[in-house]
Amino acid sequence: MNRLALALLGAAFLAWSADACRECHSALDGNLGSPAKTYDADIHGRRGFSCHDCHGGDPNKAELHGPMKVRRTTVAALCARCHSNADLMHKFNPRPRVDQHTQFLTSVHGKRLAAGDEAAATCIDCHGVHGILPVKDPRSPTHPLKLPDTCSRCHSHSARMAKYKIGTGQYADYRQSVHWHALEQRGDLSAPSCASCHGNHGAAPPQVGSVTAVCGSCHVLLEQLFSKSPHQPVFSMMSEGACTICHGNHKVEKPTPAMLSGATSACVQCHEPDTKGGVAAAEMFTQSKKLSDALDRSDRRLSEARGFGMEVSEAQLKQIEAREQLVKARVAVHTFDLAEFNKPVQEGLTLAAATLQAGDEAMREKDWRRIGLGLSLITILVTIAGLRLAIRRLESNPAAPGEKG
Numbered sequence: 001m002n003r004l005a006l007a008l009l010g011a012a013f014l015a016w017s018a019d020a021c022r023e024c025h026s027a028l029d030g031n032l033g034s035p036a037k038t039y040d041a042d043i044h045g046r047r048g049f050s051c052h053d054c055h056g057g058d059p060n061k062a063e064l065h066g067p068m069k070v071r072r073t074t075v076a077a078l079c080a081r082c083h084s085n086a087d088l089m090h091k092f093n094p095r096p097r098v099d100q101h102t103q104f105l106t107s108v109h110g111k112r113l114a115a116g117d118e119a120a121a122t123c124i125d126c127h128g129v130h131g132i133l134p135v136k137d138p139r140s141p142t143h144p145l146k147l148p149d150t151c152s153r154c155h156s157h158s159a160r161m162a163k164y165k166i167g168t169g170q171y172a173d174y175r176q177s178v179h180w181h182a183l184e185q186r187g188d189l190s191a192p193s194c195a196s197c198h199g200n201h202g203a204a205p206p207q208v209g210s211v212t213a214v215c216g217s218c219h220v221l222l223e224q225l226f227s228k229s230p231h232q233p234v235f236s237m238m239s240e241g242a243c244t245i246c247h248g249n250h251k252v253e254k255p256t257p258a259m260l261s262g263a264t265s266a267c268v269q270c271h272e273p274d275t276k277g278g279v280a281a282a283e284m285f286t287q288s289k290k291l292s293d294a295l296d297r298s299d300r301r302l303s304e305a306r307g308f309g310m311e312v313s314e315a316q317l318k319q320i321e322a323r324e325q326l327v328k329a330r331v332a333v334h335t336f337d338l339a340e341f342n343k344p345v346q347e348g349l350t351l352a353a354a355t356l357q358a359g360d361e362a363m364r365e366k367d368w369r370r371i372g373l374g375l376s377l378i379t380i381l382v383t384i385a386g387l388r389l390a391i392r393r394l395e396s397n398p399a400a401p402g403e404k405g
């Protein structure tokens, strides 16, 4: 299309439309046309804003215009014109947040951009442009299930990140974590996505002291126990965060007792086997194994009894209670105090012994019932045999006198 044709086209559009920008751009191809074509879904379009609200210019003029390109380094300030304006935002939302830009300026992204580094994330890298959706929309790139992909466009891109000192494995690691599994497979939106730990706009690694607080914001009880443990004063001086020393940050795996013993133990990094900490670790492992073995044994016995139709529902309820003690013990690890750890273990062992006994009794009762059943069968058989014999005797015996009919 040449310039004259475009101008004519524009004039024609303006005849029936009040928004020359949208109409003229809708007729253009590629990058010039797509903004207008995707704009119908955009939250700003739906709230009555148009192209000129961000780009400037006059929407009543159906003519070609000078440069309107937005530079990456000015995007945040452009968005902030409205999003940091409480009066304006209040017209659309009774309780709007207007801190995105100020937060953003404190983030590593914001600081890098302010220093002229265009590789760092700005508003449109996370939210998109010309098709910006409400953040709660499941199709939005900021939705918890989409966010890891959004961040990984840069953070897993080794060429883009080459000039920085940080790795590019966060996404791959996170995708193997219990957190991503809970989020993706169970749809558990209380599990963390990238921004739950790093913040939406203040995206920065949690600082040393605050890593425990980040994990503790969800794992409240564990943090409370840990903060009273003998580890707290020492770990808080280390360069890593407390929880992540044992659990890692992105690749948090399902904890198992193997964390307490053997080559993959989290404790051997610091404790020799013959020190108090090393002995405690070994003992926690042994006790935990003892309890889970006892629980398995009771489980087997009870399901065996049930298989024979025995009534063991009360014992099975108790068994649930016993299993809860194992969960409590896993939590009590974080006191790093053997006596505290052993409390739920002992309670669990007592309960497991009782449920095993209930299973044994049910099995014994089953045996007695069998014997009883056998005995009555024998009695019946003997009786039948006796009757048969009596009948045969009657038949083979010629009629007794006086009974002839």
Ligand code: HEC
Pocket: 021, 022, 025, 031, 032, 033, 035, 036, 037, 039, 044, 049, 050, 051, 052, 053, 054, 055, 069, 070, 071, 072, 075, 124, 129, 130
């Ligand atoms: C919420 C603010 C906002 C609105 C509303 C908006 N834009 Fe944009 N637009 C931007 C920003 C920011 C960029 C720079 C994007 C970049 O660097 O990738 C941009 C870039 C563009 C570009 C350049 C595309 C390219 O790839 O070179 C065009 C063309 C454009 N906008 C047209 C429009 C049209 C037409 C409308 C109305 C339908 C519109 N914009 C509405 C913020 C907006």
Ligand code: HEC
Pocket: 006, 007, 009, 010, 020, 021, 022, 024, 025, 028, 032, 051, 052, 055, 056, 057, 058, 059, 061, 062, 063, 064, 065, 066, 067, 068, 069, 070
């Ligand atoms: C008559 C058609 C027409 C109208 C009306 C029009 N544009 Fe454009 N616009 C174009 C063309 C053609 C280009 C490409 C210009 C170029 O490459 O030199 C363009 C480029 C742009 C760009 C890309 C950035 C740049 O400077 O290269 C933006 C942003 C943009 N227009 C926004 C708007 C806005 C906002 C309005 C309304 C105020 C508007 N346009 C009205 C035809 C139009």
Ligand code: HEC
Pocket: 076, 077, 079, 080, 083, 097, 100, 101, 104, 109, 121, 122, 123, 124, 125, 126, 127, 135, 136, 142, 143, 144, 147, 195, 200, 201, 203
């Ligand atoms: C590094 C990615 C990222 C950047 C950069 C970013 N945001 Fe966000 N933004 C998010 C996430 C994630 C959410 C929250 C999504 C949710 O609540 O599910 C969010 C939420 C929002 C919201 C909804 C209200 C709120 O605060 O929760 C607005 C408005 C917003 N951002 C605007 C902006 C603006 C303006 C900028 C630039 C100054 C910006 N964002 C930069 C990721 C980002």
Ligand code: HEC
Pocket: 043, 044, 047, 049, 053, 054, 075, 078, 079, 080, 081, 082, 083, 089, 092, 093, 096, 123, 124, 127, 128, 129, 132, 133, 134, 135, 136
């Ligand atoms: C002209 C004013 C204006 C400009 C400029 C503007 N916005 Fe908005 N934006 C709004 C309004 C008004 C809403 C609707 C708020 C609502 O309904 O709660 C909104 C909504 C949003 C939402 C959805 C918020 C939510 O709660 O789900 C996001 C994300 C967003 N804008 C991002 C941006 C980005 C990124 C830019 C810059 C490229 C930008 N905005 C520029 C006015 C503006």
Ligand code: HEC
Pocket: 108, 109, 112, 119, 120, 121, 122, 125, 126, 147, 150, 151, 152, 153, 154, 155, 164, 165, 166, 194, 195, 198, 203, 204, 205
């Ligand atoms: C447009 C590319 C881009 C996107 C998208 C992006 N980032 Fe970044 N991010 C960067 C760059 C570049 C740096 C600067 C690296 C540095 O200075 O070490 C950075 C720095 C960071 C840092 C600080 C790292 C450090 O220790 O210095 C964190 C944390 C971070 N980003 C998290 C996120 C999260 C979470 C998201 C998604 C919500 C995200 N980023 C999206 C490019 C991006």
Ligand code: HEC
Pocket: 148, 151, 152, 155, 166, 167, 170, 171, 174, 179, 192, 193, 194, 195, 196, 197, 198, 205, 206, 207, 208, 211, 214, 239, 240, 241, 244, 249, 250
């Ligand atoms: C469960 C919390 C959590 C989640 C979820 C999480 N991070 Fe992190 N992230 C951390 C912690 C903790 C650190 C390390 C901070 C420290 O040691 O000071 C970190 C560090 C980083 C860094 C700095 C460089 C590095 O590797 O040390 C980047 C970049 C980063 N995370 C990006 C991401 C991205 C992208 C996602 C989503 C795919 C994500 N994070 C998800 C907690 C989390």
Ligand code: HEC
Pocket: 178, 179, 182, 188, 190, 191, 192, 193, 196, 197, 211, 214, 215, 216, 217, 218, 219, 243, 244, 247, 248, 249, 252, 253, 254, 255
């Ligand atoms: C936004 C809340 C949130 C944050 C922040 C968070 N977690 Fe989680 N975490 C969860 C949820 C939800 C689960 C899934 C629980 C389940 O499996 O039922 C979980 C599971 C776990 C598990 C596995 C528990 C199990 O029994 O399988 C561990 C270990 C864990 N998180 C450690 C951490 C660490 C370490 C951090 C900090 C780096 C952290 N979490 C940050 C919510 C969070």
Ligand code: HEC
Pocket: 212, 215, 216, 219, 222, 223, 226, 231, 242, 243, 244, 245, 246, 247, 255, 256, 257, 258, 259, 260, 266, 288, 327, 330, 331, 333, 334
């Ligand atoms: C010194 C190492 C260490 C530290 C520090 C540590 N944990 Fe653990 N964590 C463990 C061990 C060991 C287990 C139990 C493994 C087992 O027996 O299955 C565990 C189990 C867990 C579980 C699973 C509990 C359950 O219900 O099954 C979660 C969740 C957890 N830790 C979160 C945290 C959080 C949050 C922090 C920081 C406040 C933290 N951990 C600090 C070693 C540690």
Ligand code: HEC
Pocket: 230, 231, 234, 245, 246, 259, 260, 266, 267, 268, 269, 270, 271, 276, 277, 278, 280, 281, 284, 336, 337, 338
């Ligand atoms: C990063 C190093 C580190 C790791 C990993 C670690 N500890 Fe410790 N632990 C310490 C330090 C340092 C002390 C304090 C020693 C002291 O006060 O003598 C301590 C103290 C203890 C104590 C109290 C001992 C006493 O003297 O009262 C116990 C119990 C303990 N740790 C158990 C464990 C267990 C179990 C694990 C693995 C799940 C573990 N620790 C992992 C460094 C560590």
